[in-house]
Amino acid sequence: MTSINDVTTIEKDGNISIITLNSPPVNALSAPVREGLHKGITEARNDGESEAIIIICEGRTFIAGADISEFGQEPKGPSLFEVQEFIEDSNKPVIAAIHGTALGGGLEVA
Numbered sequence: 001m002t003s004i005n006d007v008t009t010i011e012k013d014g015n016i017s018i019i020t021l022n023s024p025p026v027n028a029l030s031a032p033v034r035e036g037l038h039k040g041i042t043e044a045r046n047d048g049e050s051e052a053i054i055i056i057c058e059g060r061t062f063i064a065g066a067d068i069s070e071f072g073q074e075p076k077g078p079s080l081f082e083v084q085e086f087i088e089d090s091n092k093p094v095i096a097a098i099h100g101t102a103l104g105g106g107l108e109v110a
Helices: 031-046 080-088 105-109
Strands: 002-005 008-013 016-021 052-057 094-096
Touching: 002 031, 008 031, 016 031, 031 052, 031 080, 080 105
Parallel strands: 016 052, 052 094
Antiparallel strands: 002 008, 008 016
């Protein structure tokens, strides 16, 4: 398992790249989560042995949407729209392993 940032890791299981998000309490789509998703997908897309990408989250929530602590602040990192486009343009299938709740932007990621 390799750490991408404080809230994101990536690991391989055979030919599958697994990106794990862990940003308690609800895996909100903060700048570090969006950045971790973008960097993790970049790494998996560039891995010649990887055939698919799975996004999973620790805790009881897949992704609960926007991080309200960032409201009213200068935007940082890739936007949710940029992350979504990056997922959609992936040269490999991207699977969202949804568990618990997936709200707002979490549904958009999925």
